[in-house]
Amino acid sequence: MIKCKSFFLLSLLLVVGLHSCKTISSLFYSANTQDKFPSKEIYIEKLFSKKYPKEKVVFLSDIELSSVGDDILDKRLSTYYGIVNGDSFVSADQLTVKSCQGQIARLYRQFKEKDERIVMNDTSDVEVLKSLKLDSNKHTIIFLYSYKLGRLSKSKIDSVIEQLQKEDDFDYRIISLDNQDILVR
16 A cells, blocks of 8 residues: 555656656756846845845846857856956866866866966956956956856855855855846846
8 A cells, every 4th residue: 555655656746747847956946937136236135145245246238248158158167157366367168067166166276376287368368357346366266147047056156155265365256147137237
């Protein structure tokens, strides 16, 4: 009798899962949600205010965001855009796994040590960096964030910040990819 109930519940779960518009992982991580935010302030308050200072969240112009979108597609970027210090930039496209917290932390340390195995570019080659108002004395990780990617994306950002925030010259910015969902910008 117990085996029959277990089989029935498992079958029911499978049928519902296959016919549902959302996958189980989407439900678990709150991914693929649609929301509208009346303003940037409400967006920040709802999504970031408890963990991140509002000046760390960056809203790009639509043209800049389009450029970042091209980079995301061309370089298959995920949670991380790259690392900046002064006039040097290293892209996260050098990561083997583009969403790995351990790899971005290691790349950060290699960047600080000026490891010859990583490819550094001049910041003037990356137009979007000009609008981020970065401290040239800090090593700044640029994160990519959209609430549509769910809690998993934010947990990856949290993990890297927690690993590196004790370092004196660490800084970060979070580029919001959600311009189209903010009604007043």
